[in-house]
Amino acid sequence: MERLFHRKPVVVLDEMSRALGASGRTVYRALDRLGYLASYSHAGRYYTLRRIPTFDVHGLWRLGDIRFSTYGTLRATVVVLVCEAPAGRAHEELEGILGLRVHDTLRSLVEAHALGREQVESVYVYLDPDPERAAAQLQERRGPLPGPTSEPTQRAGPAVEPQRVIEVLVAVIHAPKDDARAIAAHLRAGGLAVSNEQVDAVFAQYALEKKTARSRSPRSRR
Numbered sequence: 001m002e003r004l005f006h007r008k009p010v011v012v013l014d015e016m017s018r019a020l021g022a023s024g025r026t027v028y029r030a031l032d033r034l035g036y037l038a039s040y041s042h043a044g045r046y047y048t049l050r051r052i053p054t055f056d057v058h059g060l061w062r063l064g065d066i067r068f069s070t071y072g073t074l075r076a077t078v079v080v081l082v083c084e085a086p087a088g089r090a091h092e093e094l095e096g097i098l099g100l101r102v103h104d105t106l107r108s109l110v111e112a113h114a115l116g117r118e119q120v121e122s123v124y125v126y127l128d129p130d131p132e133r134a135a136a137q138l139q140e141r142r143g144p145l146p147g148p149t150s151e152p153t154q155r156a157g158p159a160v161e162p163q164r165v166i167e168v169l170v171a172v173i174h175a176p177k178d179d180a181r182a183i184a185a186h187l188r189a190g191g192l193a194v195s196n197e198q199v200d201a202v203f204a205q206y207a208l209e210k211k212t213a214r215s216r217s218p219r220s221r222r
Helices: 002-008 013-020 024-034 074-083 093-097 105-113 131-142 162-174 182-191 194-206
Strands: 037-038 047-049 060-061 066-071 115-121 125-126
Touching: 002 013, 002 024, 002 131, 013 024, 013 194, 024 047, 024 105, 037 066, 047 060, 047 066, 047 131, 074 105, 093 125, 105 125, 115 131, 125 131, 131 162, 162 194, 182 194
Parallel strands: none
Antiparallel strands: 037 047, 060 066, 115 125
């Protein structure tokens, strides 16, 4: 088996079966003993020994259009790439790194709650499934809150500390249908000193498409 991989760094199952004169089950036992990877492209049809690839900064290796990951499967690789990214990953970013379509994989990972997803402007961004980590990724993706303006005619908004911003974003992830007033009340009930105006500022900064307390009409409060 090892002589086969000395000649060809990437092979298919039929080639290994012929080289060993053995069934697929015997081939897999030999592969387990040597340590192997199946390609995350081409439906896992290609195999290499784990000691052969020289992986890039993302833990990926390619030979022609055949692609391997140190994390094994495409699903596992996507989860690692998203969770390790400070600002999460957009679909197009993942396709550029992985070199193949990942739309169906992303959808199934979100449905399984293995990844989160939020819309940032017109782009869906995939996030760590942990709400606090996802909130930090969203903050990194959308950028910091604007600093104080030097224009004397412009009224400064309420100051919001970064940790408090994260608390608000985590609360939004847990209760995506709540408006700014409900989020503020929930946080105060949990012991966090935060005003309606501060939550409004976070909603405005992060373009959260929900009605804020100030946008409600008298009729909506009946």
